[in-house]
Amino acid sequence: MNTRKSTIVALLASVVLTMLACTIFIGGPDYPDRTIPVSTEAVGELQTSIEQAMALGAVSGQVTLTITEPQLTSYLAMKLQQQTDPFLTNPQVYLQDGQIQIYGTAEQGYFQATAAIILTAGVDDTGQLTIDLTSADFGPLPVPEGLLDAITAMIEEAFTGAVGPMATGIRLTNITIAGGLMTVTGEIK
Secondary structure: OHHHHHHHHHHHHHHHHHHHHOOEEOOOOOOOOOOOOOOHHHHHHHHHHHHHHHHHHHHHOEEEEEEEHHHHHHHHHHHHHOOOOOOOEEEEEEEEOOEEEEEEEEEEOOEEEEEEEEEEEEEOOOOOEEEEEEEEEOOOOOOOOOHHHHHHHHHHHHHHHHHHHHHOOEEEEEEEEEOOEEEEEEEEO
């Protein structure tokens, strides 16, 4: 009987030590099948695209900027790396079916789960960007109160940080998201 108790105690102790030594993956939504590469070159390409769109817009009065999934994924990854405790790691941004679909890894204590955040982007009556949170799935992890607003604000800040220099002096007219591309159009004010 004493040996049995010792075995159970040893087993429980090993489980506890294992939990303390690493994080435990507890599921969540599946990432899409394809992986979007993250690179500093893609961030540079985004900056170049913004500059080119502005230069052409200065001549024509119309601005068109096309953003790719690798550019937006890389920009978001760079922004998240600059944070001391990011809410997501390993981000992947998919631009499909009128949605910005963001997948990543969320951690809470020793638990880790895949998270999916779905956003829609549009233009309001004043020609300003709008980003609305459609859904957030953190798997079995609870979504803390107020986190959805914080996520929306952070994503909006990341987006306006990338496009912000272009948006000054521009009245946005349309945003289209499909096939891995986000096309932003506007007029010089």
